[in-house]
Every structure is written in C-alpha cells, then in structure tokens.
Amino acid sequence: GEPLEWSESLEYLSYVRDHGVTQFINLYRTVRDISGDKLRWGDEIEYAVYKVDHQNKTVRVSNRGAEILGVLQENDNRAQEEGIA
Numbered sequence: 001g002e003p004l005e006w007s008e009s010l011e012y013l014s015y016v017r018d019h020g021v022t023q024f025i026n027l028y029r030t031v032r033d034i035s036g037d038k039l040r041w042g043d044e045i046e047y048a049v050y051k052v053d054h055q056n057k058t059v060r061v062s063n064r065g066a067e068i069l070g071v072l073q074e075n076d077n078r079a080q081e082e083g084i085a
Contacts, residue, residue, distance in 0.1 A: 049064055
C-alpha cells in the first residue's frame with residue numbers, strides 16, 4: 001500500500017488506536033518475562049518516559065527523556081571502560 005495523507009488517515013485513527021492498544025498488550029504478554037536479553041546490531045527499540053500520577057489517575061509524557069538518555073549513555077560508557085559491558 002501507499003502511505004495516506006494526514007487528512008486521508010483521520011477516518012482510521014479510532015481503529016488504529018484500538019488495535020494498537022490490543023497489539024501492545026499482546027506483545028507485552030509475549031515478552032514480559034524476558035530479562036537480560038542483549039540487543040543485537042540492527043535491533044530496534046522504542047522508548048518513552050512517562051510521569052504517572054496515581055492520585056489523579058493520569059499519565060503524561062515526561063520531558064526528561066534527553067536527560068535520562070544522557071545518564072544511561074554515561075553508565076554504558078563507564079561500564080565499557082571497566083570491561084563489564
């Protein structure tokens with residue numbers, strides 16, 4: 001198929017949201033018990049950082065992603081220097 005223009009895709013947003021959530025839940029159930037799996041060259045990962053407000057039962061995207069990524073990269077570099085990565 002061909003990608004749709006934004007205006008053409010609007011009628012499908014509800015379907016995509018509903019099925020995207022279902023797909024995420026099914027995938028999560030498949031991989032939730034995997035731990036210590038190493039990423040391989042070419043593997044793709046997606047991430048997002050959220051702030052969860054349990055009292056108000058809301059979730060918002062956090063704007064700390066760049067800061068957290070920097071810390072993770074520093075930790076990875078240190079581990080490589082120490083020969084433990």
